[in-house]
Amino acid sequence: MDIRNCVNCGNMFQYVGNKLCPNCVKKLDDDLQRVKQFIEENKGATVAQVSEQCEVSVKQIRRWIKEERLMFAPGVDTGLVCTQCGMPIESGSICKNCKAQLAEGLQSSINKSMPKPEPSKPSRTSDSSLHLSKYK
Numbered sequence: 001m002d003i004r005n006c007v008n009c010g011n012m013f014q015y016v017g018n019k020l021c022p023n024c025v026k027k028l029d030d031d032l033q034r035v036k037q038f039i040e041e042n043k044g045a046t047v048a049q050v051s052e053q054c055e056v057s058v059k060q061i062r063r064w065i066k067e068e069r070l071m072f073a074p075g076v077d078t079g080l081v082c083t084q085c086g087m088p089i090e091s092g093s094i095c096k097n098c099k100a101q102l103a104e105g106l107q108s109s110i111n112k113s114m115p116k117p118e119p120s121k122p123s124r125t126s127d128s129s130l131h132l133s134k135y136k
């Protein structure tokens with residue numbers, strides 16, 4: 001059995017691929033629901049306001065945004081920028097433009113890598129020297 005310390009509260013728990021103990025996972029889920037509800041009721045709320053009102057760290061809110069589990073109203077400064085072009089974004093890690101460009105790039109690279117016809121290998125001529133070694 002793999003026992004680890006929760007990175008959040010330090011309690012020991014059985015490790016199942018999560019850095020947090022079941023209590024903290026549940027608490028985070030509750031926090032996320034609370035934050036989502038707050039944003040729903042207060043459209044246009046900033047990350048700082050949400051953090052203050054819901055008692056969730058800005059860091060955690062940004063993490064949710066990056067994981068695309070949380071979405072702010074368009075135009076709200078989330079403090080997140082596109083990793084490609086630096087434009088402010090509301091969720092994820094790159095903006096819509098870069099996403100579209102990436103998709104396009106992917107498409108053209110697929111077209112470029114069309115399978116080339118393999119040059120046919122010269123068929124080996126069967127070795128006939130064997131016959132010479134036979135003297136009877």
Ligand SMILES: [Zn+2]
Pocket residue numbers: 006007008009010011020021022023024025
């Ligand atoms: Zn914990």
Ligand SMILES: [Zn+2]
Pocket residue numbers: 082083084085086087094095096097098099
């Ligand atoms: Zn971008």
